Amino acid sequence: MKLPFRDYNYVVDTNVLITLLTFYPKDKSTFKAIWDEIENLIKQKIMFSTDIVYKEIIRYRGKNDIVKKWAISHKKSFFISPDKETWGFAQKIIRRFPDLLDKKKLQTGEPQADPFLIALAKSENAIIVTQERKDFSNGIPMVALHYKVKSIDLYEFFEKRKLKFVKEQ
Numbered sequence: 001m002k003l004p005f006r007d008y009n010y011v012v013d014t015n016v017l018i019t020l021l022t023f024y025p026k027d028k029s030t031f032k033a034i035w036d037e038i039e040n041l042i043k044q045k046i047m048f049s050t051d052i053v054y055k056e057i058i059r060y061r062g063k064n065d066i067v068k069k070w071a072i073s074h075k076k077s078f079f080i081s082p083d084k085e086t087w088g089f090a091q092k093i094i095r096r097f098p099d100l101l102d103k104k105k106l107q108t109g110e111p112q113a114d115p116f117l118i119a120l121a122k123s124e125n126a127i128i129v130t131q132e133r134k135d136f137s138n139g140i141p142m143v144a145l146h147y148k149v150k151s152i153d154l155y156e157f158f159e160k161r162k163l164k165f166v167k168e169q
Contacts, residue, residue, distance in 0.1 A: 013130035015132065050082060050116040051079040093119060
């Protein structure tokens with residue numbers, strides 16, 4: 001699925017959504033600017049993720065249900081099903097980097113979004129937003145770099161979007 005071209009798009013990893021919704025709650029006025037920006041980017045189709053992330057979230061066993069509720073409410077506007085090209089590219093990534101996949105998830109048949117995030121980011125000229133460590137050889141940032149796909153963490157995203165906490169006078 002080709003989205004309208006921009007200089008950048010953002011493909012979001014599961015761990016970013018969990019971090020955002022857990023530590024930057026939407027219902028707190030302190031984080032209003034963050035959530036206004038995210039919702040605006042989603043409406044403009046600049047920020048999105050793969051539906052494999054949606055499946056990971058639905059199976060997420062964390063204590064906080066807010067992540068699942070958010071994902072369900074944004075299922076149509078945020079999560080994209082991989083097209084044939086993206087699916088094929090994700091399979092190539094898996095063959096080239098089999099250790100990108102979590103062995104425990106392979107045994108239990110749980111969804112694994114990492115190769116699909118990279119494939120979607122490549123096909124949509126996007127930056128991956130992930131909380132994975134950049135020095136882990138089999139993580140999203142290093143594998144994405146192999147395919148010339150940039151990845152940033154949540155704080156780099158805040159900086160790129162010029163989101164700051166400001167004390168009211």
